[in-house]
Amino acid sequence: MGARFYDTLMWEYIKNPGIRWLSLDKLSQKEFQYRMISYDEITNKKKVNFVDVDLKAAAIYSGEDVYITNKLYNKQLEEKTTENKVLNEIEIPLIEVLKEMEISWVYVERDKLKWIALLLDQEIERLEKSIYAKVGEEFNIKSPKQVWNILFEKLALPKWKKTKTGYSVSAEVLWELAHEYPIAQEIVDYRHYTKLKSTYIEWLLDLIDDNSLVHTSYNASVTSTGRLSSTSPNLQNIPSSNWIAWEIRGAFISRFDNWKIIALDYSQVEVRILAIMSEDENLLSAFKNWLDIHHKTAEFLFPNSTITNSERKIAKAVNFWVIYWISWFWLAKMIWISMKDAKIYIEKFYESYPKVKLYLEKTIASCEEKKYVETMFWRKRYINGINDLNKIVKSSAEREATNMPIQWTSADIIKIAMIQVHKYMLNHKLKSKMIMQVHDELVFDVFPWEEVELKREVQKIMQNIIKDSQIELKVDIWEWNTWKEAK
Numbered sequence: 099m100g101a102r103f104y105d106t107l108m109w110e111y112i113k114n115p116g117i118r119w120l121s122l123d124k125l126s127q128k129e130f131q132y133r134m135i136s137y138d139e140i141t142n143k144k145k146v147n148f149v150d151v152d153l154k155a156a157a158i159y160s161g162e163d164v165y166i167t168n169k170l171y172n173k174q175l176e177e178k179t180t181e182n183k184v185l186n187e188i189e190i191p192l193i194e195v196l197k198e199m200e201i202s203w204v205y206v207e208r209d210k211l212k213w214i215a216l217l218l219d220q221e222i223e224r225l226e227k228s229i230y231a232k233v234g235e236e237f238n239i240k241s242p243k244q245v246w247n248i249l250f251e252k253l254a255l256p257k258w259k260k261t262k263t264g265y266s267v268s269a270e271v272l273w274e275l276a277h278e279y280p281i282a283q284e285i286v287d288y289r290h291y292t293k294l295k296s297t298y299i300e301w302l303l304d305l306i307d308d309n310s311l312v313h314t315s316y317n318a319s320v321t322s323t324g325r326l327s328s329t330s331p332n333l334q335n336i337p338s339s340n341w342i343a344w345e346i347r348g349a350f351i352s353r354f355d356n357w358k359i360i361a362l363d364y365s366q367v368e369v370r371i372l373a374i375m376s377e378d379e380n381l382l383s384a385f386k387n388w389l390d391i392h393h394k395t396a397e398f399l400f401p402n403s404t405i406t407n408s409e410r411k412i413a414k415a416v417n418f419w420v421i422y423w424i425s426w427f428w429l430a431k432m433i434w435i436s437m438k439d440a441k442i443y444i445e446k447f448y449e450s451y452p453k454v455k456l457y458l459e460k461t462i463a464s465c466e467e468k469k470y471v472e473t474m475f476w477r478k479r480y481i482n483g484i485n486d487l488n489k490i491v492k493s494s495a496e497r498e499a500t501n502m503p504i505q506w507t508s509a510d511i512i513k514i515a516m517i518q519v520h521k522y523m524l525n526h527k528l529k530s531k532m533i534m535q536v537h538d539e540l541v542f543d544v545f546p547w548e549e550v551e552l553k554r555e556v557q558k559i560m561q562n563i564i565k566d567s568q569i570e571l572k573v574d575i576w577e578w579n580t581w582k583e584a585k
Contacts, residue, residue, distance in 0.1 A: 111319035195520040202531040203311035210349035324509035350581035364538035365572040376457035385569040398450035465499040473507040
């Protein structure tokens with residue numbers, strides 16, 4: 099295999115990426131009909147620290163892990179799945195990269211987080227007073243039941259979505275009400291700020307060590323999209339929305355004195371992948387000439403018009419919703435247009451980019467025959483329900499079939515980029531650290547005097563992951579003193 103290690107769980111993920119219960123315990127039952135001792139059993143539902151577990155019981159538990167893992171490995175050897183190209187050329191080499199990133203950790207400024215916490219406390223208190231003043235009484239804003247009583251019983255606001263216990267006060271419902279009722283917007287803001295404080299500020303403060311470093315664990319076999327996820331903390335979800343949320347990224351700084359954070363970010367990567375896969379001349383031409391693709395689509399949708407920001411926003415939504423094969427209904431709902439207009443915009447899109455529609459139709463036809471679709475980097479996904487007689491089931495399967503090759507190719511591109519960048523940094527003995535991967539973005543803590551080389555070489559690597567393509571991937575570079583300012 100040419101590797102010093104192997105990952106049995108990773109192969110199962112490559113084989114069945116849609117399975118949400120992927121674990122050694124479940125695989126043991128599925129493949130060998132053997133029930134393993136669970137971690138909850140051995141630790142009394144985590145009430146007992148593992149170091150305090152009875153030695154004999156701990157030995158049996160640990161021995162089972164080794165035994166079942168080896169048994170699973172031997173089964174995969176017999177099936178020759180260990181020779182899989184995705185496993186050996188992407189996922190296993192990526193393990194070493196993720197290990198180094200986790201060891202490097204991320205430097206976070208504790209005092210900055212404490213300052214943000216104070217801002218949040220002030221804003222939460224202001225919102226509380228304003229909400230109470232509007233309704234004439236105090237209540238628990240965190241309680242859905244009490245919010246329901248205030249909004250729909252006392253204030254008699256329009257009821258949107260019925261549930262088994264009354265009417266929903268979900269984020270979606272409050273967003274709808276917020277267009278006309280300021281109190282709904284304030285409750286949305288209150289929920290947002292309290293979540294920021296508990297989920298990010300307090301959590302990060304608990305995780306920062308004595309050296310102001312915070313560790314995350316990257317998960318490569320969890321998501322249904324092929325992308326990495328991270329936990330404790332979830333760096334993928336560090337907010338980037340409004341002013342206070344954005345300040346959280348400002349606490350992520352360089353560990354090197356007076357130096358920089360650099361972020362390299364793929365630009366419109368999924369639309370570029372669509373252009374490459376569909377070979378549509380209009381899409382390819384736009385990218386070859388470095389045009390703004392959303393502006394270009396807006397010109398097709400709104401001919402004889404000077405394109406406004408609003409029209410570009412609609413075009414952007416159409417570009418991405420076509421990639422995801424979403425219905426007219428959902429497109430209309432997302433950008434607040436009529437169903438009739440949504441249908442017209444999608445039809446105009448296909449008229450403007452005819453080979454895109456042809457590519458999507460061919461993808462579905464191929465999937466109906468083979469039962470799977472494939473990325474540009476050999477990864478296959480079997481699509482259940484692609485030939486189902488139930489129209490709803492088949493429609494869902496078609497969306498998955500058309501989306502997977504694009505979205506998973508995008509996920510593979512960032513993984514391959516990480517592997518190649520890591521190899522380059524090792525070979526050239528750079529002291530800079532690749533510290534985060536967030537969606538289509540790689541973030542680096544840059545050692546003094548390595549900045550110019552790192553930006554040049556990493557951008558070159560990232561832009562040339564797809565070989566022999568008619569267009570090049572575009573990578574934007576952002577740099578400053580904090581992660582916030584580098585974006």
